[in-house]
Amino acid sequence: MRKLYLPLLILLLFVIIIGGSWLGIINDYWQLVLLFIGINIILTVSLNLINGYMGEFSCGHAGFMAVGAYVSGILTVWLFAEDKVFGPPVLPVAWAIPLFPLALIVGAIAASLVGLLVAIPSFRTRGDYLAIITLAVNYIVKSAIENMEVIGGPRGFVGMKRVMNNMADVFDAPWLLIWTFIAMIAAVLIIRNFMASTLGKGVEAIREDEVAAELMSVNTRRIKVIAFMLSCGLAGLAGGLFAHWPGGYINPGTFTILKSTEIMVMVYLGGMGSISGSIISAIGFTLLLEILRPLGVFKWVVIPLLLVVMMLVRPTGILGNRELTDVFPKLRAFFGYEEESYALASD
């Protein structure tokens, strides 16, 4: 039997965060920080699949986030809110509560389809040339959104706040935080299990040597398509959550190279190919941004300096390619890995 410490811990966190927000013990500001932490964890873990485990250099993750944000944002506004462009809500507002995650998933699927734009060139292209393709896709997505006047063009898209308010009117709960928490746990589990599966071994084989992997009958094309679509889809999921943030608007200016850079920094700070590293660095980086907020403009002088120094001290990121359980083996029992390794040994 697997030990239940970890699920119990997650449940406890869920109860504390959601309960605290519901009762108003956690104030709006900290709710926002927690929301961004959750979204950043999804983004970092998903980018780590491409940049860490597969060893490619994707620097356009914000583009896929934008697709997810716009698709799910438009969908919820169209379905559940009064809007100038889309008119009255198509469905009864009460349906918003069960259908909200579906809208997020549709956004994620749209983002993963856009991910094909990167996945297909990646059959022939590697390394820096693929980096440029991801960069171009980021620009194309942003530029395409800017040219669509229906959804606000460069001014951005609003209305998600009404959706969230409508949901809160039907039943008052911190819905966004709840779904962010669930999506975050799901994203981490998906990536972890994906990397433990045969497909994940294929991803690692591609990183080590693509030609050799192909010779060992790894279907590199199939694995690349799956990995890119999974990673981009999760980015779209994070985007969908981000679209409904309390600010109530999204604009193409949010999803620039700078956003992509931020995600990349979190990946490399945590360590390439380390899920626990990604989680730690996503939490740490988000908190760092908040702590340094009083510095104003000077914040962006301090943060790069800190990161450069950090790179010089630890050139492999916080955890390198190890997991927390490798650094502190005693945690293994806590996470319930013992039985797994036993099962492997008995094979």
Add this chain to the structure above:
Amino acid sequence: MTLDIFLQHLLNALQWGSFYALIALGYTMVYGVLLLINFAHGDIFMVGAYVGFFIATFLLGIFSNAAAPLPTWASLLILILTILGSMVITGGVGVGIERVAYRPLRERGASRLYLVITALMIGILLEYLNLSILGAADRGFPELIQTKIYTVGGVSFTNIKLLVIGLAILVMVILELIVRHTKIGMAMRAISYDKVAVPLMGVPINAIISATFVIGSALAALAGIMYGSAYHVLSFDMGILIGWKAFISAVVGGIGEIRGAMVGGFLLGFIEVFVVALGQIPGFEWLSSTYRDLVAFTVLLVILTIRPTGIFGVARRQKV
């Protein structure tokens, strides 16, 4: 589109492409030697423009008197001093960054991608250092040479436009000569060919890398001053977009190849200018200038899908 309008746009495209090409040269040289995408390079361009701005303002303060406008020889002298001074100082900045941030990482054998992230961080650092020291207000680059407008057969152009295009082409020819025919150029090509064997042959690898950074940064400074002379507006974030686009043109041309940087830069300039130009023709009004980036990047995506290593790039054979 009549011929003279076409030629007019062609000249604009050449000027715009010159900036991309000059910056792309810095990317491609560093990449050729170190296989490092120096993402701070766009901001080096910004540093070069600002250093040029300060030198030019300082020199103008010394030379000018209220009574008479500057004689031509004096303004030419100021221009040359500004270019040289900015190239030297910016080259120093470039090599300083290499020393402080990149070399220690390289010597520890960090993954190439960590170097790239460090470069990104240095870029942001430069931007925001500028913003926090100099403030958010744009600076007006002083007019060093009197703008003259010539018109030949319906095509009008300024002397600055000619200067920009001429200097860019001249620099590229010189650079190509350096890389092909001098000892230091030979060492650069050798390092990119084999990083292990070259130091064993007695080539001072770190000195060559420093030289590469100096040359690349100096070219970015030149581009910065030309940009300032042509558009007269400097801002702390001027290097971001132009830097990324120059990088893209370097890759499209085939990164590591000097001809590639040139062709890629001019190509991107052409696409961008002609998308805007086409939008002014009746029947093409739907193609508004906001489609510029969209079209440019789609074309580049197609080129890279057809030729995955760029126009001049040679596919590296993998040994199995």
